[in-house]
Amino acid sequence: MKIDVLTLFPEMFTPLKTSIIGRAVDSGKLEINVIDIRDYTLDKHKKCDDAPFGGGAGMVMMPQPIASAIQAVDPEHNAKRIYLSPKGRVLNQKVVLEYSKEEHLLFLCGHYEGVDQRVIDLFIDEELSIGDFVLTGGEIPAMAVIDAVARYVDGVINGESLNQESFASGTLEYPHYTRPQEFMGLKVPEVLTSGNHGKVDEWRAKMSEEITRRNRPDLLNKE
Ligand code: 4GM
Numbered sequence: 001m002k003i004d005v006l007t008l009f010p011e012m013f014t015p016l017k018t019s020i021i022g023r024a025v026d027s028g029k030l031e032i033n034v035i036d037i038r039d040y041t042l043d044k045h046k047k048c049d050d051a052p053f054g055g056g057a058g059m060v061m062m063p064q065p066i067a068s069a070i071q072a073v074d075p076e077h078n079a080k081r082i083y084l085s086p087k088g089r090v091l092n093q094k095v096v097l098e099y100s101k102e103e104h105l106l107f108l109c110g111h112y113e114g115v116d117q118r119v120i121d122l123f124i125d126e127e128l129s130i131g132d133f134v135l136t137g138g139e140i141p142a143m144a145v146i147d148a149v150a151r152y153v154d155g156v157i158n159g160e161s162l163n164q165e166s167f168a169s170g171t172l173e174y175p176h177y178t179r180p181q182e183f184m185g186l187k188v189p190e191v192l193t194s195g196n197h198g199k200v201d202e203w204r205a206k207m208s209e210e211i212t213r214r215n216r217p218d219l220l221n222k223e
Contacts, residue, residue, distance in 0.1 A: 008109075013143065015143065020150075027155075029154065047062070052113065061115040063118050063119045078104050080104070082126050083127050083138070090131065100152030107138075107145065110138045128145065169208075170220075172215060174208045
């Protein structure tokens, strides 16, 4: 899968060089190109934002540098072009799975008060939000989406982990334990060390239901 990210702050994407996503990039399963929007400005001072027409607080990202960057990176509009914004459709695991089937994704990250509306109208396929809160920029949301989508790219993680996880089953995950058997006075639940796999499965199902009822009752009455 190929992923292009357009941003005024390319250095914010260094975390994607580490861990599982870094390995996926190194092995060629994933290609991530971070593009500096400022490289595409025609302004002699490399200006990329300006005051909003109509007045009001904050700055708006100018359309020209963004339009030029998108046209340079995806001239034939092969990519699914996504703009991260608090106004967008809200991300969930179903949306992640949908994106994971695309060959080419392009993420546009806004800063300040966002981008000129004409960029969205002319060049963007979908506005996407990672939740009902506002950040200083779309970079962290873009990274969250890239991480979630990359997990579904073939060979990036073990397929069994994908089926086992929360949201595949409609309930939240049971608690996990590893060595030692006792830590700061707390013991691992005995059933997990009993060797009785039937009892382990039963206990995990019961714990999943309990934690879902407590934290996310809305998930239990779905479908
Ligand atoms: C306002 C308009 C996305 C702010 C456009 C971006 C939160 C999310 C920004 C923008 C963002 C989110 C930048 N904050 N909930 N801040 O996904 O791009």
